Amino acid sequence: MESLFTLPEEYQALRESVRALADKKIQPFAHDVDANARFPQEALDALQSAGLAAAHVPTQYGGEGADALGVVIIIEEVARVCASSSLIPAVNKLGSVPLMLGGNEEQKKRWLTPLAQGKGFSYCLSESEAGSDAAAMKTRAVRKGDGWVLNGSKKWISHAGFSDFYTVLASTDPEKGSKGITAFVVEKSDAGVSFGAHEKKMGFKGSPTREVYFDNVEFGDDRRISEIGAGFALAMKTLDHTRITIAAQALGIAQGAFEVATKYAHERKQFGKPIFDFQAVQFMLADMAMEIAAARQLTYAAASKSEDLASDLTFFSAASKCYATDVAMKVTTDAVQVLGGYGYVSDYPVERMMRDAKLTQIYEGTNQVQRLVMARNLNSVL
Numbered sequence: 001m002e003s004l005f006t007l008p009e010e011y012q013a014l015r016e017s018v019r020a021l022a023d024k025k026i027q028p029f030a031h032d033v034d035a036n037a038r039f040p041q042e043a044l045d046a047l048q049s050a051g052l053a054a055a056h057v058p059t060q061y062g063g064e065g066a067d068a069l070g071v072v073i074i075i076e077e078v079a080r081v082c083a084s085s086s087l088i089p090a091v092n093k094l095g096s097v098p099l100m101l102g103g104n105e106e107q108k109k110r111w112l113t114p115l116a117q118g119k120g121f122s123y124c125l126s127e128s129e130a131g132s133d134a135a136a137m138k139t140r141a142v143r144k145g146d147g148w149v150l151n152g153s154k155k156w157i158s159h160a161g162f163s164d165f166y167t168v169l170a171s172t173d174p175e176k177g178s179k180g181i182t183a184f185v186v187e188k189s190d191a192g193v194s195f196g197a198h199e200k201k202m203g204f205k206g207s208p209t210r211e212v213y214f215d216n217v218e219f220g221d222d223r224r225i226s227e228i229g230a231g232f233a234l235a236m237k238t239l240d241h242t243r244i245t246i247a248a249q250a251l252g253i254a255q256g257a258f259e260v261a262t263k264y265a266h267e268r269k270q271f272g273k274p275i276f277d278f279q280a281v282q283f284m285l286a287d288m289a290m291e292i293a294a295a296r297q298l299t300y301a302a303a304s305k306s307e308d309l310a311s312d313l314t315f316f317s318a319a320s321k322c323y324a325t326d327v328a329m330k331v332t333t334d335a336v337q338v339l340g341g342y343g344y345v346s347d348y349p350v351e352r353m354m355r356d357a358k359l360t361q362i363y364e365g366t367n368q369v370q371r372l373v374m375a376r377n378l379n380s381v382l
Contacts, residue, residue, distance in 0.1 A: 005297065014070055018077040021046055027081035033206035034084065034352050037198070039162065040206045043078070043085035054092040054115050058100075061108060062116035068241065068306040072248040072299060079252025080259075083356035084206030086252060090245045091158045091207075094364075095121030097238045098167045098183050103225040111165055111185060120163030124154035124186075124212055125235055131155075132369050134169075135178035135232055139214065141170035148224070150186065150217040156363070160210035161195040164188050168214070169231050176229060183231035184223045192217035203355035240314050241306045243321040243364050247299040250321075250328035250360040251292065257328075257335035257353045258288045264339050264348070275338075284338060288331045295324040312380035314373060322370035325360035332357045 007015075025046035033040045047053040056071050057063025066074070071093060079086035096115055099107060115121050130136040139152025150170055157166075166186045173180030186193060196211035226234045262285055265276035275281050302320035305313045332354035336343035343350045361367050 007300075011069060011073060015073050015077060017050075018052065018074050019080070021050055021052075022078050022081045022085075026078060026085050030082035030085070030349065031346065031352070033082060035346065037200075037205040039208060040082060040085040040088070043082060044088055047078070047085075047088055048118050053088050053118065054096070054121070055089065056093050057096070057112050057116040061112035063112070068244065068303040069300060072244060072303045075245050075248040076252040076255070079249045080256040081252075082206070083249060083253050083353070084204050086249050087158055087204065087207040090242075090249060091123070091163070092121050093245055094123045094158075094238070094242045095163065095165065095167050097241050098123075098234050099185060099225050101237060102183060102227075102230075102234045103185075107185070107222070107225060114164070119165065120159050121165045121167070122157055122159045122163035122212075123238075124157055124166050124168040126154060126156050128153070128155045132366060134235065135181065137169065137171055137181065139168070139170045140174070141172050141182060141184060143172075144218065147218060147220040148184065150184070150192075150214045150219070152214050154212045154214075156199070156209060157212050158207055158209055158363075160208060160212050161188075162208050166193075166212065167225070168212075169235050172228055172231075178232040179229050181232040181235075182224060182228050183226040183234050184219070185225055186214070186217060186219070186223065190217050190219060202358060203352070204359050239364060240317045243317045243370075244299060244302045244306055246360050246364050247295070247302065247320040247324035250324040250357065251296055251299055253353050253357050253360070254288070254292050254295070254324075254328040254331040257332045257350050257357075258285070258292060260348060260350050260353075261285060261288070261335040261338040264342070268339075281338060284334050288334060291327045292331065295320075295327045299324050312377070315377040315380050318365070318370040318373040318377070321360075321364065322367045322374070325357070325367060328357040328360055329354075 026043045029042045051064045052074050055064040055066035059065040075086045075090050125134055127137050141148045141150045168184050168186045169181055172182040192215040194213045199209040265281050266274050268275050299320040302316040305316050335350040336354055342348055
C-alpha cells in the first residue's frame with residue numbers, strides 16, 4: 001500500500017530545489033540581515049528569479065500556480081535558514097488572497113500580474129486599538145460620488161513602504177460593526193498614503209514593519225474587492241488560508257534550530273565525549289524531532305484542507321498555526337540550551353531563531369485567539 005504520508009515526488013523535488021537555493025543564496029546573508037535590520041534583498045532577488053516570491057499566483061496571471069502545500073514547503077525551507085526572508089512569499093500571499101477570493105477577473109489581472117512580476121502585496125487589518133478585536137477598527141471609507149475617500153491608519157503592517165499594493169479593511173458603516181466593513185486595494189502611489197517609522201523589533205528584523213496612514217485617499221469603486229459590508233468575512237476567510245503559512249514559517253525555524261543543535265551535540269565534547277552521548281541531551285533532541293514531525297503532519301494536512309476548501313479548514317488552520325508555533329518556541333529555546341553559552345551569542349543562529357519564533361505565536365492571531373477559534377469550531381471535527 002502506498003503511504004498516505006509520503007510526499008509525492010513533485011513536492012520532494014520542490015523541497016530539494018528550494019533548500020539548495022536557500023542554502024546557497026539566502027543563508028549566507030541571514031546573520032547580516034538580522035544584525036543590521038535590513039531588508040533581505042538577496043533573498044528577494046533569488047526567490048523572484050526562481051518564481052518563488054509569489055508562487056501561489058495562478059499561471060494565467062504569470063505565476064507558478066503553486067498549491068497551498070507547495071507554498072508551505074517554499075516558506076518552510078526559506079525559514080529554515082532565514083525567517084525574515086520567508087516573509088517575502090508569506091506576505092505576498094496574505095496580501096493577495098483577499099483579491100483572489102473576492103476580486104473579479106479584471107481586478108485579478110490588474111494586481112496579480114504585477115505581483116507575479118515582482119511587486120509586493122501587503123495586508124492591512126490591525127490597528128492600534130483593534131488587534132485581536134479586529135472588528136473594532138476605526139479606519140473609515142466614505143462614499144464620494146462613484147468612489148471612496150479613505151482615512152485612518154493600520155498598525156504592525158509587514159513590508160509597509162516596500163510593498164506596492166495593500167489590501168485594506170475599512171469601516172463603511174460603523175453602526176453595523178463587523179458587518180459594516182469593506183475590503184479595498186490601495187496602491188502605495190495613491191495620494192495621501194504614507195508610512196510611519198520602522199518598528200524596532202525583537203526578531204524578524206529583516207522584515208520592515210511600519211504603520212500605514214491614509215489621509216483623504218481617494219479612489220474609484222473599482223478598488224473594492226468585497227461586497228459592501230462583507231470585508232470582515234473576507235478577512236476571516238483569508239486567515240483560514242494564510243495562518244497555515246505562519247505554521248510553515250514556524251516549522252522551518254524549528255527545523256533549522258534542531259539541525260544546528262544536533263550537529264553541535266555531536267561535535268561538542270565535555271567529560272571526554274560528545275555531549276550527544278549524554279541521555280539528557282539525547283532526550284531533548286528526541287523531543288525536538290518528535291514535535292517537529294507532529295507539527296509538520298498537522299500543517300501539511302491543513303494545507304491540503306485549504307486547497308480542498310474542506311469544512312474543517314478553520315479548525316485545522318488555527319490548530320496548525322497554534323501547535324507549530326508553540327513547537328517552534330520550545331524547540332528554539334531548547335536548542336539554545338543545548339548550545340549553552342554559545343547558544344546565547346550571535347556566533348550561532350539559534351538565538352536569532354529563538355527571537356524569530358516568538359513572533360509566530362503572536363501575529364495573524366495570537367495563539368490564545370487560535371484556541372478560541374478552535375473551540376468555536378469543534379463541531380467540524382466531531
